[in-house]
Amino acid sequence: GNSVTQMEGPVTLSEEAFLTINCTYTATGYPSLFWYVQYPGEGLQLLLKATKADDKGSNKGFEATYRKETTSFHLEKGSVQVSDSAVYFCALSDQRGAGGTSYGKLTFGQGTILTVHP
């Protein structure tokens, strides 16, 4: 079955530091890949996505590149801010099933807590 593995946290950084959160996946076929962010006490927000190999998703200074050869989708940001403190989830979409049935289910990683200090 599908699975997503994220680097274990928590990750603690100083403001303006470089961020990398590793994400690797196992899936059949060619899933779409996502990063979600969850601020304390809130739901998940889609941060960025990539739908095919070598695609780069980007948003709010965050980037991630779909690497099929290494089955990875690492999240990066060049200079983090205190406001980036949150939990980050990597996820992949389910595959289109037999007969063209689409499921739409997502498989999530366990989440990585990021804390940024001033």
Next chain:
Amino acid sequence: DGGITQSPKYLFRKEGQNVTLSCEQNLNHDAMYWYRQDPGQGLRLIYYSQIVNDFQKGDIAEGYSVSREKKESFPLTVTSAQKNPTAFYLCASSVLAGGPYEQYFGPGTRLTVT
């Protein structure tokens, strides 16, 4: 504005009582989902629905029930059979045609059962 609403944000119940969590979306999405999140853990899928009047069990459906009478609504009932109901519950929705199937989430309901 289009989006997903969940109510209430906080819910308190006594052990042995059933409780229903509301989820409404005006995104015209076909699919809706319920997840459970425990402290420090990821999301676990409870139930999902791809079409009105149809739904499927997720990974942890025991002790929960759902209905999908309208496209916009997907309420979740936490029954007294659920052994550890205290958790943060998230509802989501997505399109089904064409992908890439990103899900949009509501703000969540924090349920505390004592």
